[in-house]
Amino acid sequence: HSALTQPASVSGSPGQSITISCTGTSSDIGNYNYVSWYQQHPGKAPKLMIHDVSKRPSGVSYRFSGSKSGNTASLTISGLQAEDEAVYYCSSYTSSSTSVFGTGTRVTVL
């Protein structure tokens, strides 16, 4: 499975909302509601932010939300804050019983 496609970068001002897209195929995102999103700060391990398309783990801010339409999943960060500056990766379960990650999106808070 090829990597899921994400925009290389997205930016926004504090307080604004941004949305990151993640495009796959009918063999991954389009066929399963097993899409997750991870946040990675420099030099740190990734952290789970969203799972099962739109569910937030305990402790993750309500400002993070997820959705899916067809073969594309999306992560929205509302009320953007400086601490949200990081690289975000989507991930999906696949029809080959494997997992695939997105190419990653660098979020910059202006």
Added chain:
Amino acid sequence: QVQLVESGGGLVKPGGSLRLSCVASGFTFADYYMTWIRQAPGKGLEWVSDISSSSTYINYADSVEGRFTISRANAKNSLYLQMHSLRVEDTAVYYCARMRLQWEPFDFWGQGTLVTVSS
């Protein structure tokens, strides 16, 4: 608290071998699927392999199939990745992570161990 601690990384020549370990604590290791995920320097995440709680089900990425072997020892709360025929492109930080079932999210990650393949 939940902890995953990887070890075994280092510098190895192309064609060489290395064995990574991941020791778990703070949760019932035997109840979880485990996975290895890698990240080449300055690059994105790549899923490498996963193993079911009882080692019954194992999967590999095409890029490592036939060269890497994942295993676990539940009595020791440990996960392993035996790597053979290493290539320059295997250079990466290798993370272990847990998930409840194969399709579920990677809900906790270790800090990673760096593998460098270079002559």
